[in-house]
Each structure stands twice: as structure tokens, then as C-alpha cells.
Amino acid sequence: MGAVDRAARAAVRAAARRWPEDLAPVMRDEWLAELAAISGARRKLAFAGSLAVSPAVDEPSWRERAVVVGRLSALAAGVTLLAAVATNLARGSAALAPVLLLLGVAGLALIGRRVRGSAPRSPSASIAGVAVALFAFLFAGNPVPMMPFMGAADIAPAVATWGIGVALALRWAAATGRRWIAVAGGVVALDLATIAGSAHAATVLGVPAWTAPAWFPLALLPGDIVAFGPHFSDGTAVLGGLQASGPAFHASEILLANAAVSAGPMLLCTAFLIAATLPRPNNTKPLTLEPTSSTPLSHQPTDASALIHRLSGSVLWVHEASDVTPPAQEPIGSSPLGRGPSGAVAVAMRRAGARLEKLGPGGRRAAAGMVAALGALAVAPVLPAAGGDADAVLGKLLDNSTAFGFGFVEHPVGLGAVALLAAVLAMRATDARTTA
Amino acid sequence: MGEPRITASVLKVLAGMLAEPGAQRYGLELMQDTGLPSGTLYPILARLERAGWVESRWEQIDPAAEGRPSRRYYMLTADGAGAARREVALMRRQMSRATGPLGHAQEA
Numbered sequence: 001m002g003a004v005d006r007a008a009r010a011a012v013r014a015a016a017r018r019w020p021e022d023l024a025p026v027m028r029d030e031w032l033a034e035l036a037a038i039s040g041a042r043r044k045l046a047f048a049g050s051l052a053v054s055p056a057v058d059e060p061s062w063r064e065r066a067v068v069v070g071r072l073s074a075l076a077a078g079v080t081l082l083a084a085v086a087t088n089l090a091r092g093s094a095a096l097a098p099v100l101l102l103l104g105v106a107g108l109a110l111i112g113r114r115v116r117g118s119a120p121r122s123p124s125a126s127i128a129g130v131a132v133a134l135f136a137f138l139f140a141g142n143p144v145p146m147m148p149f150m151g152a153a154d155i156a157p158a159v160a161t162w163g164i165g166v167a168l169a170l171r172w173a174a175a176t177g178r179r180w181i182a183v184a185g186g187v188v189a190l191d192l193a194t195i196a197g198s199a200h201a202a203t204v205l206g207v208p209a210w211t212a213p214a215w216f217p218l219a220l221l222p223g224d225i226v227a228f229g230p231h232f233s234d235g236t237a238v239l240g241g242l243q244a245s246g247p248a249f250h251a252s253e254i255l256l257a258n259a260a261v262s263a264g265p266m267l268l269c270t271a272f273l274i275a276a277t278l279p280r281p282n283n284t285k286p287l288t289l290e291p292t293s294s295t296p297l298s299h300q301p302t303d304a305s306a307l308i309h310r311l312s313g314s315v316l317w318v319h320e321a322s323d324v325t326p327p328a329q330e331p332i333g334s335s336p337l338g339r340g341p342s343g344a345v346a347v348a349m350r351r352a353g354a355r356l357e358k359l360g361p362g363g364r365r366a367a368a369g370m371v372a373a374l375g376a377l378a379v380a381p382v383l384p385a386a387g388g389d390a391d392a393v394l395g396k397l398l399d400n401s402t403a404f405g406f407g408f409v410e411h412p413v414g415l416g417a418v419a420l421l422a423a424v425l426a427m428r429a430t431d432a433r434t435t436a
Numbered sequence: 437m438g439e440p441r442i443t444a445s446v447l448k449v450l451a452g453m454l455a456e457p458g459a460q461r462y463g464l465e466l467m468q469d470t471g472l473p474s475g476t477l478y479p480i481l482a483r484l485e486r487a488g489w490v491e492s493r494w495e496q497i498d499p500a501a502e503g504r505p506s507r508r509y510y511m512l513t514a515d516g517a518g519a520a521r522r523e524v525a526l527m528r529r530q531m532s533r534a535t536g537p538l539g540h541a542q543e544a
Binding site for chain 1 (some may be wrong): 477
């Protein structure tokens with residue numbers, strides 16, 4: 001028997017092992033018999049190769065898998081970008097940074113609960129998706145690093161440690177049914193990830209290793225609260241090959257500010273992942289991203305228009321009105337405008353709701369995608385990207401207002417990808433709201 | 437036992453087996469008739485067999501004497517043949533509706 005035969009037989013045996021137990025031995029024997037009847041090495045390899053790479057009888061098709069991977073990737077990228085933007089906003093607020101970060105944690109946790117229905121059965125897939133997105137945005141997405149210690153040697157250990165730690169915490173919590181284990185495990189994972197991602201910086205800066213457990217919580221605080229490690233009295237430093245000068249500083253200020261760039265987004269992403277995995281409280285309706293076709297859309301106001309009415313303070317009017325009466329048919333003058341916070345705003349919002357009703361599901365979906373894409377195109381260019389000014393970088397390090405780098409939006413392809421991502425997520429959210 | 441989901445590939449297999457409804461066909465032969473790769477054909481055959489549209493049996497030979505292992509043959513069941521005719525006819529009707537105006541135009 002030649003090498004081709006052996007390879008082909010090994011491939012069909014491996015393929016048969018993926019089939020259900022009752023069919024696997026039958027299929028293996030059948031395929032081995034067919035292989036024996038096939039002449040020609042190319043035909044044998046084609047026969048075996050097709051079986052090896054194709055889904056078994058009960059496995060999802062490649063198309064179904066591609067859809068799942070696409071949705072997971074979009075969600076992971078969206079959550080990571082949202083966490084990064086929220087972290088940047090928090091860090092830019094100086095003393096309010098810890099409070100805003102906690103608000104960000106609550107917000108991401110809320111989103112995690114809402115999208116739980118779309119999460120894969122295994123949280124490991126979600127964690128891996130977010131970990132890849134974090135690494136891609138922090139490292140590959142920023143050709144010029146925002147911080148002096150933002151190389152692969154810093155980001156890769158941090159993201160890998162975080163991903164493994166969160167996965168273990170969620171698995172342990174699921175096995176024991178104790179939610180607090182996921183939260184405690186997530187905090188431990190964040191601490192270990194910050195240590196792993198800052199070990200290189202600590203070695204270069206001479207920061208003592210015994211301070212390592214405190215790096216994560218301290219990185220979330222504003223600057224000038226604690227200082228340790230060597231003191232640079234002349235205020236000069238070499239940052240990413242650039243010579244920077246400023247006021248005197250301690251090594252800890254560089255280390256903590258550098259760690260904060262990844263620690264903040266990882267904290268918010270952890271909140272999202274834990275909330276998306278923990279058991280759902282009975283009173284929370286999940287916002288599944290899987291569209292269904294059974295909802296009688298014509299017999300109830302859509303969530304999109306209901307949201308508009310709720311924002312305009314007329315939620316009572318929505319409940320009191322007939323289910324089949326679209327808001328546009330209600331005379332403006334007869335609506336209980338006094339229940340809303342502002343008459344003019346209420347009218348405008350109600351008109352917007354009526355227009356949304358007229359658009360239909362497809363129109364609302366397209367409108368949501370267009371608005372999200374245009375919003376991303378408008379906002380993305382003002383997000384912070386790396387600069388070549390080492391003095392400015394040093395200043396941000398010292399007051400711990402460092403930012404997650406959005407260098408990838410400086411390139412038209414990156415900007416377009418962010419706009420496309422925003423559009424896809426907005427359309428999926430509209431689908432889910434429409435069918436919820 | 438539910439009915440299998442009818443896709444273009446499933447229709448190819450059903451049409452191929454309907455060409456000789458009583459014939460016993462092995463997988464390689466069906467691959468050649470339908471143009472489907474092995475990774476597509478065998479899951480379809482497994483689903484059709486679960487649905488009772490197809491049955492299979494092993495070739496009765498002495499592998500030692502023949503110098504090759506027994507092969508597995510597939511054939512349409514009576515139910516399967518009826519269902520296959522129905523699905524193929526339905527597809528033909530849908531196709532003829534879709535291509536009808538074009539066909540008339542060509543004839544004219």
C-alpha cells in the first residue's frame with residue numbers, strides 16, 4: 001500500500017469518527033470499500049479529502065458555521081470597540097475615571113444580558129473572539145504603538161492570560177452553579193492578565209515584582225495617587241525609540257498608565273462575557289440576534305417605534321392605544337402630549353416613530369444600518385490614535401489619561417470596516433427588536 | 437421520522453436514483469451521476485435513509501475471493517420513490533414557471 005492509499009484511508013477513518021456512533025463504523029467500512037474500488041491517486045485523495053473536510057450528517061453545514069462565525073466576530077469586535085471607547089471616555093475624565101469605568105462595567109453587563117440568546121453554547125468561543133479582537137485592535141490595529149510597552153511581548157501574554165482565566169472562571173462557575181465564582185474569577189483573571197502584560201515593562205523599568213498584584217486596581221485609578229519603583233528625577237525617558245522629557249516621575253507611573261490601556265477594555269469585556277454567560281433572571285427578556293418569522297408584526301407596534309414613544313414620555317399612550325392603531329393615525333392635537341417631558345420633542349419623536357412604522361421591517365433595518373454607519377464614520381476619526389510626539393505621550397502617562405489606540409481608523413480600509421461593523425450590528429439589533 | 441429537507445443537492449440525488457428506480461447504486465456511482473463530492477453525497481444518503489426514502493444493503497461477496505471489501509448499495513424504497521417523483525415534479529413545475537416566458541420567446 002502506497003503513501004497515497006495510507007493517507008486516504010487515514011482521512012476517511014478520521015471523517016467517520018465525526019459521524020454519530022451508530023453510523024461511524026458503517027460509513028468507515030463503506031468508504032474504505034469505495035477507496036479500494038477507486039483508481040488513481042488524485043481521485044482517491046479527492047474522495048477522502050471531501051469527506052474529511054465536510055460536515056458529518058448531524059453537523060451544521062459550512063454555510064451555517066460561516067453565519068455563526070460571522071455573527072460571533074461582529075459581536076466580539078463591536079463589544080471590544082465599545083469597551084475601548086467607554087474606557088477612553090472614562091480615562092479622559094481624570095478624577096471621575098473609576099466611577100465612569102464602573103458605569104461602563106454596568107453598561108457592558110447590561111448589553112451582555114440582552115445579547116445572551118445570540119451567544120454560542122460554549123462561552124470559550126465568545127472569549128476567544130473578544131481576545132482576538134483585543135489583540136488585533138491593540139497590536140495589529142496600531143502601526144505606531146500608543147504606549148511604550150505595547151508590543152506583541154506585552155499584549156499577547158496579557159490577552160492570552162485574560163482569555164484563559166475568564167474561560168476557566170466561567171467554566172468553574174457553570175459547573176458549580178455559583179455566579180460569584182465567575183465574578184471573582186474574572187477579577188483574578190484581570191489581575192493576572194495585567195501582571196502578564198506588564199511583566200516586560202516592569203523588568204525594563206525596574207519596578208519591584210512584589211507590587212504586581214496591585215497593578216490592575218491601581219491602573220484603573222487616576223494618576224498621582226501612588227508611586228513606587230525607581231525615580232526618574234531628570235524627567236527624561238525613551239519611549240518607543242523617541243526621546244521624551246517632562247517632569248520627574250516614578251517608574252510605576254509609566255507602568256500603570258501603560259497597563260491601563262488594555263486593563264480598562266478587558267475589564268469591560270469581562271463584564272460583558274460574564275453577564276452573557278450567567279443564568280438569566282426571570283424578568284429579563286433576552287435580545288436574541290436570531291431572527292424568527294413567527295412574530296405577527298402587523299398586530300403590535302415594533303420595539304423601535306415603542307422605544308421612540310418611550311423616549312418621548314408617551315409610553316402610557318402606547319399601552320392605552322389599540323394594538324393595531326399606528327401612531328401616525330392618531331391626530332397630533334388629540335394625543336396626550338402633557339404626559340411627555342416636552343410637547344415639541346414628543347411630537348417630533350412621535351412623527352419619527354410613525355415614519356419608522358411606514359418604513360416596514362426592511363426599511364427600518366436599512367435605516368438603522370445607514371445611521372450606524374454614518375455615525376461611525378463621523379465619530380471614528382476623532383478617536384485617539386498614536387502620535388509621534390513622545391513628550392505628549394509622556395504627559396499622558398504621568399496623569400494616567402492614556403487611551404486605547406484607534407490607529408486602524410486612520411486608514412480608509414479600517415474606517416470603512418468600522419462603519420460596516422456598526423451597520424451590521426445595528427441591523428442585527430433591529431432584526432432582534434423587531435422579532436422579539 | 438421526518439421528511440428530509442429538500443435542497444438542490446438532494447434533488448440531484450433523488451433524480452439520479454429515479455433514473456432507474458429499482459436499481460441498486462453504490463456511492464461512487466451516484467457521485468459520478470450527480471456530480472456531487474463524497475462529502476456532500478453521503479450525508480444526504482444518510483438523511484434519506486433515516487427518512488425511509490432510501491434503504492441500503494451490503495454486497496454479498498467473499499472479500500477474500502474477490503480481493504476487495506464488500507461495497508454498500510443504495511436503492512429507493514417504495515415510499516421514497518413516490519416522494520422523489522413528487523419532489524422532482526414539483527421542482528420541474530417551479531422551473532417551468534420560472535423559465536416559461538423565456539421558453540416561449542425562444543420558440544417564437
